[in-house]
Amino acid sequence: IYPKPNHIIIIDDGPAHTLQLLDVQLSDAGTYKAVVESISSTTELISQVTVRDVPDESSEPVDIHVSQGGSCTLECQVTGAPLPEVIWTRDDQQIKANEHYQIESSANGNHRLIIKNAQYEHAGRYVANIKQRVRTQFMNFDVIITDRKVSTTTTKINLTGMSQQEQIQQIQSQVRPLFLHFGLQDIPRPLNDILFNTA
Incomplete structure (x- = not known):
């Protein structure tokens, strides 16, 4: 085994020897063996490393x-x-x-x-x-x-006590901007006659 930056670190600190594995991958699983040799004997230290897959x-x-x-x-x-x-x-x-x-x-x-x-x-x-x-x-x-939300506004017009001509003028002042915005083709014909042909 040879050192690899940010993955395999080997530390030799006098009598202590350490092998560190960083950013462990599935391929790092296996049997690791340290061989300690002296003049009179040889000792093997074996470690089994199991890497568990982390589920998504x-x-x-x-x-x-x-x-x-x-x-x-x-x-x-x-x-x-x-x-x-x-x-x-x-x-x-x-x-x-x-x-x-x-x-x-x-x-x-x-x-x-x-x-x-x-x-x-x-x-x-x-x-x-x-x-x-x-x-x-x-x-x-x-x-x-x-569905797209469509907002509607209801306008109440009080025509009590008004003459017919005053009622027509009041309706014109309240609803004409709305009808002009949509065009004449969107106005019912009877109401169109009242609003625009009473000059």
């Missing part, structure tokens, strides 16, 4: 609801020295940055996937694949696209 870890999925056309952010925090690599996937396909996906990472280990202008086809299982030295951790997000 997967988190329970988190539901993320976003309205069609909206945006949402998926976020994970990683630690380690060096910091592990993070790869974002959707339905087992790696995500590349484009007009809908923005990928961010910071020096403190914070990683974000921002989904912009979300459409129905962007729904699915998103995973942050955190690749460490001996295992991969998976953070799962289920993105659910919901």
